[in-house]
Amino acid sequence: MRIQKDFYARDAITVSRELLGKVLVRNINGITFKGKIVETEAYIGAIDKASHAYGGRMTERVKPLYGPPGIVYVFSIYGMYNCFNIITKEEGTAEGVLIRGIEPLEGLEEMAKRRFDKDIDTLTKTQRKSLTNGPSKLCIAFSIDKNDNWVDMTKSESIYLEExxxxxxxxxxxxxxxxxIGIDYAEEAVHFPWRFYLKGNDWVSKK
Incomplete structure (x- = not known):
């Protein structure tokens, strides 16, 4: 069953916790990828110096952060690695959740080709865990990039969440x-306990 808008239309911390266990579905070029969300991070622009929208910052890059709940926001780090976020709360309020880790469920052969240019059966145990155990890794594996910005996951057939x-x-x-993780510049926000992950899961990026 597809996740509906009312699920996303809540504060980022609540949504971040409850995203754990949900399944990301990606349909692209006739290929279906599925994976269980196992690690998330919440970001709240109004009070969070780690957020791209802290202090009401508004640029073309961060506009999706202010969009309606349930849309996609993709940003890049170092100009080359993409990170996949889901917008929460109501439109005009910059809150969202970064997806940090996914446990692969379907489409592993194609994920292996995208991540390592190898067949899944030839990957080492470490490489298998590395398919999607990080925000940029999962974007490569699921072919998520900035073209997915603004996509409404409550309506899209190319990318959405299901139970x-x-x-x-x-x-x-x-x-x-x-x-x-990775927000040493964010002063007191470094200490906010806003990362959540499934205990004991192999696809968590850092425990």
Missing amino acids: AKEAKVLSDEEIVETTR
Whole structure:
């Protein structure tokens, strides 16, 4: 079952936690990729110095952050690595969730070709874990780039979220809540416990 707009239309922290276990579906060039979300980070522009929209910052690059809940925001780091975000709360409020880690479920052969230019059966155990255990890695594996900015996942057939086949409410014991990664510049926001991941999952980027 596809995730609907009311799920996204809440604060980024709540959505970030509840995205764990949801399934990302990507249909492109006749190929379907699926993966379970296992690691997320919340960003809240109004109070978060790690957010691209902190202090009401508005540029062409960050406009999707102010868009309606459930749309895609893709930004690049170092001008070459893409990061996939989902916008939350209401339109005009810059909140979103970075997807940091995904457990591959379907389309692994194509993911292996995109990440390593190899067949899945030839990958080492470490390479298999490295398919999607990081924000830029999963973008390569799922062919997500800036062309996906503004895509409405509640309507799109190319990229959306759905419930897992055996969906369940995760307990607090199954979720690790900790600080975010790679935001040393963000002063007090470095200490915000806004990263969430599934305890014991092999596709978490950093434990």
